[in-house]
Amino acid sequence: MKSLLKMTWVEAKLFLREPASAFFTLIFPLLMLFIFGSIYGNTPPPGSSNSQGAIGSLIPAFSAMVIGMVGLMPITITLATYRENGILRRLGTTPVSPLVIMSAQVIVVFIMTVLGVILLVLAGVLVYHVQFEGNVFSILAGFVLGSLSFFGIGFILASTMPTARTAQIVAMVLLYPMLILSGAGWPRELMPGTVQKLSSFLPLTYVVNLLRGLWIGESWGQHTADIFILVVMLIVGVFVSVKLFRWE
Amino acid sequence: MNTIVQVDGLRKTYGNTVAVDEISFNVQEGEIFGMVGPNGAGKTTTIECLEGLRKPSGGTLRVLGVDPVQESHVIRERVGMQLQQSNLPDRMKVWEALDLYASFYPKPVDWKKLLTQLGLEEKRNTSFAKLSGGQKQRLFIALALLPDPQLIFLDELTTGLDPQARHAIWDLVRDVRERGTTVYLTTHFMEEAEHLCDRVAVLDHGRIVALDTPANLIRNLEAEERVVFSVDSPLPVGFEKAISGVVRLEVQKERVIVHGKNHRQIPLVSEVVSLLSSQGVTFRDLRTEQPNLEDVFLSLTGHEMRE
Numbered sequence: 067m068k069s070l071l072k073m074t075w076v077e078a079k080l081f082l083r084e085p086a087s088a089f090f091t092l093i094f095p096l097l098m099l100f101i102f103g104s105i106y107g108n109t110p111p112p113g114s115s116n117s118q119g120a121i122g123s124l125i126p127a128f129s130a131m132v133i134g135m136v137g138l139m140p141i142t143i144t145l146a147t148y149r150e151n152g153i154l155r156r157l158g159t160t161p162v163s164p165l166v167i168m169s170a171q172v173i174v175v176f177i178m179t180v181l182g183v184i185l186l187v188l189a190g191v192l193v194y195h196v197q198f199e200g201n202v203f204s205i206l207a208g209f210v211l212g213s214l215s216f217f218g219i220g221f222i223l224a225s226t227m228p229t230a231r232t233a234q235i236v237a238m239v240l241l242y243p244m245l246i247l248s249g250a251g252w253p254r255e256l257m258p259g260t261v262q263k264l265s266s267f268l269p270l271t272y273v274v275n276l277l278r279g280l281w282i283g284e285s286w287g288q289h290t291a292d293i294f295i296l297v298v299m300l301i302v303g304v305f306v307s308v309k310l311f312r313w314e
Numbered sequence: 315m316n317t318i319v320q321v322d323g324l325r326k327t328y329g330n331t332v333a334v335d336e337i338s339f340n341v342q343e344g345e346i347f348g349m350v351g352p353n354g355a356g357k358t359t360t361i362e363c364l365e366g367l368r369k370p371s372g373g374t375l376r377v378l379g380v381d382p383v384q385e386s387h388v389i390r391e392r393v394g395m396q397l398q399q400s401n402l403p404d405r406m407k408v409w410e411a412l413d414l415y416a417s418f419y420p421k422p423v424d425w426k427k428l429l430t431q432l433g434l435e436e437k438r439n440t441s442f443a444k445l446s447g448g449q450k451q452r453l454f455i456a457l458a459l460l461p462d463p464q465l466i467f468l469d470e471l472t473t474g475l476d477p478q479a480r481h482a483i484w485d486l487v488r489d490v491r492e493r494g495t496t497v498y499l500t501t502h503f504m505e506e507a508e509h510l511c512d513r514v515a516v517l518d519h520g521r522i523v524a525l526d527t528p529a530n531l532i533r534n535l536e537a538e539e540r541v542v543f544s545v546d547s548p549l550p551v552g553f554e555k556a557i558s559g560v561v562r563l564e565v566q567k568e569r570v571i572v573h574g575k576n577h578r579q580i581p582l583v584s585e586v587v588s589l590l591s592s593q594g595v596t597f598r599d600l601r602t603e604q605p606n607l608e609d610v611f612l613s614l615t616g617h618e619m620r621e
Binding site: 073147 | 365367387390391395397399400401402403405406410413414415417418419420457
């Protein structure tokens with residue numbers, strides 16, 4: 067327990083000392099919000115059935131973007147680098163359990179994701195007077211599910227890719243189409259039908275759907291398909307990453 | 315003295331390649347035991363089997379009385395390890411690494427004391443990536459000492475360090491032994507083994523070709539030693555005849571080199587000096603050249619350390 071606390075604390079500091087991961091988790095989504103905000107403002111489009119303005123619907127989508135970026139980039143790069151550079155090898159000669167190492171990673175990236183999303187929501191509320199119409203607990207639960215199921219992808223990539231460089235490239239190749247096509251960047255409804263079909267193969271789409279729905283007050287019952295897919299991802303992620311863990 | 319490491323017929327193969335070919339040796343408590351040999355001789359494979367990081371293909375191993383693979387938790391808790399290829403995260407600070415690693419052990423030593431003892435006090439807040447090679451190795455020694463181990467393994471500790479840093483590390487290793495910790499090290503520097511180790515196992519192509527104290531290894535070599543000096547006036551004729559065991563006398567202008575057998579009762583140098591003074595020859599710049607472990611290796615294996 068003591069080692070988990072220490073490790074989490076050190077890993078959190080290391081995360082924030084890495085300019086790229088801190089920027090993409092905490093700053094970049096905010097910048098996107100302000101850019102979109104300056105283009106559209108937050109007045110509901112005329113004739114729209116709900117009271118959500120453009121920014122209102124962007125907050126849950128950008129939250130999903132934070133989840134996607136954190137799940138794929140920092141976890142993958144950190145663990146793959148740790149393995150390639152012999153950092154895990156050194157840890158493996160001590161009594162520390164692999165579970166402690168992985169848990170510390172999960173806790174740190176989860177806290178960073180939370181921080182990123184809190185910044186987004188705060189900016190939305192303070193700057194654009196965004197309305198939240200959902201249930202706080204159900205959206206929090208959706209957020210936790212979306213995050214954890216996505217972190218699994220990072221762990222799997224980190225343990226299957228031969229080098230840190232490959233892991234990083236593969237993570238980016240997976241991340242970019244998701245950011246553009248899953249609805250995290252802009253609404254899926256605006257995309258042509260074929261692209262929408264394509265996007266249903268992207269895991270991030272389900273996080274976006276779930277969070278957007280819960281944000282405007284839909285219930286978990288209306289999103290069973292999204293939830294099912296995310297739960298499967300979570301189980302596969304945990305199972306595979308524990309199974310594939312190796313020190314070198 | 316207790317046996318702290320016991321190796322009996324250790325064998326390790328990778329496919330058709332035999333990395334370690336049935337070697338046997340013991341390490342006694344409190345000694346600095348060195349395994350020397352060229353790169354690829356099997357030193358790292360052997361040490362990694364002892365550390366429980368690799369599974370031997372055959373033979374029996376006991377480290378602190380337990381099988382290092384079966385009971386790797388005992389080894390991880392009570393043995394300090396410095397690995398040949400290992401690292402810390404670039405941006406981790408020295409004190410953070412010590413504080414973190416200390417939390418892994420049930421009864422760690424005070425890392426703040428280690429920081430001072432290993433001369434890292436000033437580097438306390440420096441990131442790992444910004445440390446010099448010697449400082450990194452000192453940090454790794456500190457990490458290895460955290461569990462207050464009975465035994466530490468040091469694999470190629472000074473490879474890549476400049477001579478000054480290397481000598482500083484040697485002093486540290488001697489200090490570690492003074493604390494009562496047994497040291498098992500591997501090196502491909504014969505000089506390091508000669509200066510540091512109480513006993514040395516010479517490994518070549520996966521086999522131990524010799525195992526003894528450095529002094530005995532050199533003495534048993536029966537190699538030549540040389541006494542070199544300069545004279546202003548020519549030597550008396552038949553000078554060398556008066557010294558027992560002289561193989562050859564070489565005179566290059568004022569420089570004289572006496573080649574003699576090393577394996578003798580009276581040291582060659584004392585005979586040469588007493589003869590020179592009894593004959594009233596003034597000499598200067600006298601030094602002796604002893605055979606070293608490098609020569610031992612050459613004579614045992616028929617090839618140089620550096621291929």
